[in-house]
Amino acid sequence: MADRYLHLTGTAPGRFLTRRLGLPQPAPLRRWTLETPHLEGPLLHLTAGASAVAGVAESLRAPGLTVTDRADLAARPAAIVLDATGVASAVGLGDVHAALHPVVRSLAPGGRIVVLGTVPSPDDHHQAAAQQALEGFVRSLGKEIGRGSTVQLVRVPAGATADAAESTLRFLLSPRSAYVSGQVIELTAAAPDPVADPAAPLAGRTALVTGAARGIGAAVASVLARDGAQVIALDVPGAREELERTADRLGATALPLDITAPDAADRIAAAAPDGLGILVHNAGITRDRRLANMPADRWASVVEVNLDSVLRTTDELLKAGAITRGGRIVATASIAGIAGNTGQTNYAASKAGIIGLVRSLGPRAAADHGVTVNAVAPGFIETKMTAAVPFFIREAGRRMNSLSQGGLPVDVAEAVAWFAQPGSTAVNGQVLRVCGQSLLGA
Numbered sequence: 369m370a371d372r373y374l375h376l377t378g379t380a381p382g383r384f385l386t387r388r389l390g391l392p393q394p395a396p397l398r399r400w401t402l403e404t405p406h407l408e409g410p411l412l413h414l415t416a417g418a419s420a421v422a423g424v425a426e427s428l429r430a431p432g433l434t435v436t437d438r439a440d441l442a443a444r445p446a447a448i449v450l451d452a453t454g455v456a457s458a459v460g461l462g463d464v465h466a467a468l469h470p471v472v473r474s475l476a477p478g479g480r481i482v483v484l485g486t487v488p489s490p491d492d493h494h495q496a497a498a499q500q501a502l503e504g505f506v507r508s509l510g511k512e513i514g515r516g517s518t519v520q521l522v523r524v525p526a527g528a529t530a531d532a533a534e535s536t537l538r539f540l541l542s543p544r545s546a547y548v549s550g551q552v553i554e555l556t557a558a559a560p561d562p563v564a565d566p567a568a569p570l571a572g573r574t575a576l577v578t579g580a581a582r583g584i585g586a587a588v589a590s591v592l593a594r595d596g597a598q599v600i601a602l603d604v605p606g607a608r609e610e611l612e613r614t615a616d617r618l619g620a621t622a623l624p625l626d627i628t629a630p631d632a633a634d635r636i637a638a639a640a641p642d643g644l645g646i647l648v649h650n651a652g653i654t655r656d657r658r659l660a661n662m663p664a665d666r667w668a669s670v671v672e673v674n675l676d677s678v679l680r681t682t683d684e685l686l687k688a689g690a691i692t693r694g695g696r697i698v699a700t701a702s703i704a705g706i707a708g709n710t711g712q713t714n715y716a717a718s719k720a721g722i723i724g725l726v727r728s729l730g731p732r733a734a735a736d737h738g739v740t741v742n743a744v745a746p747g748f749i750e751t752k753m754t755a756a757v758p759f760f761i762r763e764a765g766r767r768m769n770s771l772s773q774g775g776l777p778v779d780v781a782e783a784v785a786w787f788a789q790p791g792s793t794a795v796n797g798q799v800l801r802v803c804g805q806s807l808l809g810a
C-alpha cells in the first residue's frame with residue numbers, strides 16, 4: 369500500500385506544512401538499482417586512538433566510495449567509518465567524540481556511519497565498559513542523524529583479519545542496507561569463502577526459499593536470483609498459481625509443499641540433488657488473539673509453522689548432509705519476537721524462538737558442517753499483511769522508527785542476501801533487525 373505521507377513530505381508545500389506542525393520528516397531512501405548500485409563519494413576513515421584490528425583500511429574497499437582520512441573535504445562524505453576497536457577506557461571514549469563531532473554534520477543525506485568496535489572482554493571491565501558504551505552511542509546517533517542516514521556498530525574480534533569484515537562493510541556501506549539502522553553486528557574471526565564473480569556472488573549455489581509465492585519471500589527469491597543463485601521457491605500447494613507465477617518470473621523452480629509436512633525435509637533434499645547452498649526459512653503465519661481468548665489450535669499452528677517446522681527441517685537437512693559446506697541458513701524472526709506485541713503471544717514466542725535457534729545453532733553448525741545460521745528480524749514492512757492492519761495502527765507502525773517510514777520486502781531480502789554471501793562466513797549466530805531502528809524493542 370502506497371505511503372501517501374512519504375509522498376506528501378516529498379513535495380515543497382507538504383514539507384513546509386508538516387515541518388510547521390512538527391510532524392515526522394521521512395527522507396526517501398536510496399535503495400539498490402541496476403543504475404545506482406553503490407553509494408558514490410568520499411568515505412571518511414577515522415580512528416579513535418589506536419586501531420586494534422590490523423589492515424582494516426583494506427576492508428573498506430566498497431565500490432563507488434573513495435577512502436580518505438582527510439576531514440577537510442570539498443565534497444560531503446557519503447560514509448564515515450570510525451575505527452574504535454582500540455577504545456578500552458572511559459577516557460578513551462573522548463576520542464570517539466573528538467573524531468565524529470566535527471564531521472557528523474557534513475555527512476551527505478542518505479549517508480552511512482559505521483563504528484568498528486571489538487568484543488567486550490569478560491576479563492577487563494574497563495575495556496568492556498568502553499566497548500559496550502559504543503552500542504549506546506550508535507543507537508543514539510541513529511536516532512538523531514536524520515535525512516535517511518544510518519548508523520551501525522560492527523564488532524570485529526581481536527585476531528580477526530580485516531577481510532572477515534569486508535562483506536559486512538560492503539553491505540552496510542551500500543544502498544542495500546537502506547532500512548537497517550542502529551544495529552550491532554558481532555563478527556567471528558572466520559575467513560571469508562572466495563567469490564569467483566563479484567557481479568554474481570551466489571552463482572553455482574542452489575537456494576531454497578520457503579513462503580516464496582509472495583511478499584518478503586518472493587523478494588528474497590528475486591534478490592538471490594539477481595545475485596546468481598539457482599532458486600527453488602517453496603509455498604503451500606494452495607498458493608500454487610501465485611508460486612508458479614513468481615517462479616516463472618525469476619527463472620526459479622516452484623516446489624508446492626507445506627513446510628509442516630512430515631516428509632518436508634526429504635522432499636526439499638530431493639528437489640536439490642546436488643545439495644543446498646542457501647536455505648531461507650521465510651514462511652510464517654499469524655493467528656492473533658489475546659492469550660485469554662486464544663484456543664490451543666491457534667497457538668499450535670503458529671508455533672508449528674513459524675518455529676517447529678524450522679527446527680525440524682533444519683535438523684533433518686543438516687543431518688542428511690543436504691546443506692553443502694560453506695552453506696547458509698537464514699531464518700525469519702520479527703520485532704514482535706524482541707519487543708512483544710498485544711495479541712501475539714503465540715507469534716512473538718515463535719519468533720523469539722527463532723532467535724534462540726540461531727544463537728545456539730550458529731557456532732555448532734559452523735564447527736560441525738561449515739554452515740552459518742543467522743536471522744533477519746523485520747519491523748514494519750509494506751506487504752499485504754501490513755496493508756490489512758487498521759489505518760491508525762498502520763500509520764503508527766510506519767512512523768515509529770528512526771527513518772519514519774515502513775520498509776519494503778526488498779530491504780529484508782537484501783539483508784538475507786548479505787548473510788548468504790560467500791564472503792559472510794564471519795557473520796554467524798546474528799539477528800539483524802531490518803526495521804529502520806524501530807522504537808519498539810531492544
Ligand code: NAD
Pocket residue numbers: 578579580581582583584585602603604607625626627628650651652653673700701702703745746747748749750751752753754
Ligand atoms: P505473507 O503472508 O505475505 O507471506 C507468507 C508466505 O508464507 C505466504 O505465501 C504463505 O502461503 C506462506 N506459508 C504460510 N504457511 C506456510 C507453510 N506451512 N508452508 C509453506 N509456506 C507457507 O507474509 P510476509 O509479510 O511476506 O512475511 C514473511 C515472513 O516475514 C514471515 O515469517 C513473517 O512472520 C515475517 N515478518 C513479516 C513482517 C511484515 O511486516 N510483513 C514483519 C516481521 C516479520
